[in-house]
Amino acid sequence: MTLTLTATLYGAPSALALPLKPVPDAFHALPLKPVPDAFHALPPAQIIPVPQRAQYPQGTLPLAGLTLEVRGTAYELQAAARDLQTEWMTRLNTALPLASGAAGRIVIGTRHDARLAELARDKGLFTDRPEGYALWVDSGGATVVGADARGAYYGAQTLRQLLTPTGIRFAQVNDFPQLSQRMAMLYLDQYSKGINDALIPLLAGLKYNSVLVMSNYVQWDAARQGGFAHPGGASKAEAARIADLARSYGLEPIPLIETLGHTGWLFHGGANRDLMQDPQSQNPFAYDTLNPRTYDVVLPILTEAVKTFGARRVHIGHDEVRNRDRFPARENGKAQGFVKLFTDDTLRLYHHLKSLGAGTMIWHDVAFADAFREQIPAALPKDIEVMYWAYNPAADYPLLADIKRAGFSTYAAGWRDPMNPESFARSAARSEVTGYVQTRWSGYFGNPSIWDGQADQGVAYVRGAASAWNPAAPPVQNPAARYRDLYRGSSYTPQHGQLVNLTSVVTRPLADRDETGWIQKGPGTDLSALPSGEVKIGAYRFLISGAVMTRGSRAAVGQLPERVSLPIGAKADGIAFLHTTGWPHPTDREPVGRYEIEFADGTRQVQPLEYGRHIRAWTEPLVTSMVQAPAWFGKTKDGLDVSLGVLEWRNPAPGKVIKQVTLVSEGRGANPTLLGLTLLGGTR
Numbered sequence: 001m002t003l004t005l006t007a008t009l010y011g012a013p014s015a016l017a018l019p020l021k022p023v024p025d026a027f028h029a030l031p032l033k034p035v036p037d038a039f040h041a042l043p044p045a046q047i048i049p050v051p052q053r054a055q056y057p058q059g060t061l062p063l064a065g066l067t068l069e070v071r072g073t074a075y076e077l078q079a080a081a082r083d084l085q086t087e088w089m090t091r092l093n094t095a096l097p098l099a100s101g102a103a104g105r106i107v108i109g110t111r112h113d114a115r116l117a118e119l120a121r122d123k124g125l126f127t128d129r130p131e132g133y134a135l136w137v138d139s140g141g142a143t144v145v146g147a148d149a150r151g152a153y154y155g156a157q158t159l160r161q162l163l164t165p166t167g168i169r170f171a172q173v174n175d176f177p178q179l180s181q182r183m184a185m186l187y188l189d190q191y192s193k194g195i196n197d198a199l200i201p202l203l204a205g206l207k208y209n210s211v212l213v214m215s216n217y218v219q220w221d222a223a224r225q226g227g228f229a230h231p232g233g234a235s236k237a238e239a240a241r242i243a244d245l246a247r248s249y250g251l252e253p254i255p256l257i258e259t260l261g262h263t264g265w266l267f268h269g270g271a272n273r274d275l276m277q278d279p280q281s282q283n284p285f286a287y288d289t290l291n292p293r294t295y296d297v298v299l300p301i302l303t304e305a306v307k308t309f310g311a312r313r314v315h316i317g318h319d320e321v322r323n324r325d326r327f328p329a330r331e332n333g334k335a336q337g338f339v340k341l342f343t344d345d346t347l348r349l350y351h352h353l354k355s356l357g358a359g360t361m362i363w364h365d366v367a368f369a370d371a372f373r374e375q376i377p378a379a380l381p382k383d384i385e386v387m388y389w390a391y392n393p394a395a396d397y398p399l400l401a402d403i404k405r406a407g408f409s410t411y412a413a414g415w416r417d418p419m420n421p422e423s424f425a426r427s428a429a430r431s432e433v434t435g436y437v438q439t440r441w442s443g444y445f446g447n448p449s450i451w452d453g454q455a456d457q458g459v460a461y462v463r464g465a466a467s468a469w470n471p472a473a474p475p476v477q478n479p480a481a482r483y484r485d486l487y488r489g490s491s492y493t494p495q496h497g498q499l500v501n502l503t504s505v506v507t508r509p510l511a512d513r514d515e516t517g518w519i520q521k522g523p524g525t526d527l528s529a530l531p532s533g534e535v536k537i538g539a540y541r542f543l544i545s546g547a548v549m550t551r552g553s554r555a556a557v558g559q560l561p562e563r564v565s566l567p568i569g570a571k572a573d574g575i576a577f578l579h580t581t582g583w584p585h586p587t588d589r590e591p592v593g594r595y596e597i598e599f600a601d602g603t604r605q606v607q608p609l610e611y612g613r614h615i616r617a618w619t620e621p622l623v624t625s626m627v628q629a630p631a632w633f634g635k636t637k638d639g640l641d642v643s644l645g646v647l648e649w650r651n652p653a654p655g656k657v658i659k660q661v662t663l664v665s666e667g668r669g670a671n672p673t674l675l676g677l678t679l680l681g682g683t684r
Contacts, residue, residue: 030500033499068106153172184438253310380408397412452626452627462483495531502543519582540646573681592610629646
């Protein structure tokens with residue numbers, strides 16, 4: 001149904017939310033307001049991780065004439081310079097030159113430079129804590145003094161966040177990590193290059209110092225020769241490349257090869273069926289530790305992993321071993337018992353890795369299960385490192401201290417639930433354990449989902465990093481937006497454009513005083529918290545006057561139009577849509593609507609609206625896709641968390657005049673609702 005001048009557009013008289021108004025036709029474009037900053041990314045207000053001690057006086061160090069001086073030859077200092085120069089180019093589209101023959105106004109070094117150490121002491125910012133740094137920015141320049149070279153590198157990551165379009169914010173910082181080991185999980189699959197090339201600098205910028213790399217399905221030589229290499233796995237050359245890239249950003253690469261349990265990789269393509277722990281298994285999960293051929297297959301892969309990664313440590317999994325199949329399942333195994341089978345296998349792999357100069361890591365859940373904690377830990381070497389995984393928030397995690405008391409280096413391993421990384425890192429700090437691991441479980445071949453599909457696990461990288469560095473700090477503000485910006489940074493140069501005034505085509509008000517507005521649930525469940533007028537939402541500017549809400553399957557919107565045309569009559573490089581749906585849709589990636597962009601020459605472009613990717617309900621603040629930018633978060637009067645996203649459409653034909661944009665609903669429960677539309681670049 002096309003928007004026309006009839007009362008049916010607004011339903012029966014009892015459901016009228018707005019009076020009828022003349023609707024512009026294709027020859028009368030909606031009012032446009034030119035602005036110089038239709039899109040303008042701004043520096044973060046919050047430094048992450050939050051430093052242990054910091055002050056930010058008023059003022060900025062002007063950009064003009066700044067050069068960078070690196071005092072020292074350590075690789076981390078050169079990497080710090082590289083990252084700062086990249087930040088200047090990304091944010092300002094300008095180079096940060098190295099000082100040549102003269103002192104630079106940005107200086108990076110360590111306390112081993114006597115003059116820098118003296119300056120840090122004079123400022124009251126000196127630290128000798130490992131990986132710590134002093135940083136100050138004032139009218140005289142910007143200086144980073146690391147307790148060591150890695151500390152200087154982390155200080156540079158803080159300095160990057162102080163950059164603004166006009167200068168570097170004044171600051172005085174004394175900082176160091178609370179937990180010495182800060183680890184994040186990565187995956188190797190056929191999509192590795194495009195994803196991990198973005199994630200590794202991101203993780204380094206968040207001050208992680210190691211990466212746990214899921215490597216089961218790497219196409220190891222032994223797997224290829226044995227006929228169980230998976231075509232979706234990364235090549236061995238890619239694994240080596242990622243390990244080198246990680247090291248170049250100060251991240252120790254630690255391969256994770258899941259052994260004993262989670263060993264589906266070993267049986268891919270029907271291979272090695274004689275090595276199944278449970279001969280009756282339809283989907284083999286564990287291997288037979290009493291078959292000598294098991295180690296003829298597994299040990300060469302561990303050898304390849306150590307050599308390919310240059311690994312000092314290897315994680316061998318050993319979790320959830322009995323979750324799926326019978327274990328022990330064979331009679332000879334039953335005679336020995338599970339404890340001996342588990343312990344002997346762990347020791348076999350441990351000694352093999354030790355012969356290669358590599359340490360061993362395991363998950364905690366089997367070795368420290370209530371049934372086995374008096375037997376298995378006592379039989380294991382105490383230089384095995386143990387990761388205690390727990391994925392729910394809690395006031396405390398007492399098992400951390402228990403594992404530490406048993407003599408093992410201990411890590412807290414959290415995931416993505418609200419307050420899980422935050423509470424777990426605090427408990428880790430109280431227990432004074434070795435470190436924190438930000439796990440990620442996005443599927444062996446699901447690397448692209450970290451941007452689109454399971455982006456909440458990428459957001460957890462931000463939360464976990466902040467918590468591991470400074471567990472006492474408040475939670476990260478809008479971590480979804482920070483993750484998106486860290487993954488794909490935007491220039492601080494504003495982009496001009498035109499704000500489209502949608503007032504004449506609004507079909508619902510944002511407020512709902514009497515259950516005739518918004519989604520007709522009353523004032524406690526409306527969108528009145530969204531600012532109106534000319535407002536900045538995330539990096540975008542919009543004119544907000546109400547909602548262009550379309551028809552859906554719910555009775556409250558059954559009489560609204562299924563199509564609303566918006567006459568434009570202007571050129572644009574792109575369009576920013578601030579939008580949502582009135583209700584959720586049960587299935588992600590199903591189409592719930594579309595934008596039809598019609599040009600003056602009669603040609604068209606279509607932007608689909610797949611639920612969860614391009615659009616999602618205002619009542620679903622969990623961000624699972626970064627295809628649209630997480631832009632606004634708020635609460636209803638009843639305390640419901642709500643959010644909005646901005647979808648940016650890039651125009652493949654910016655030289656053409658856009659005649660009109662038509663919002664089309666598929667009539668499902670999730671009904672597309674446009675709140676703001678801004679033309680990026682272009683002219684009338």
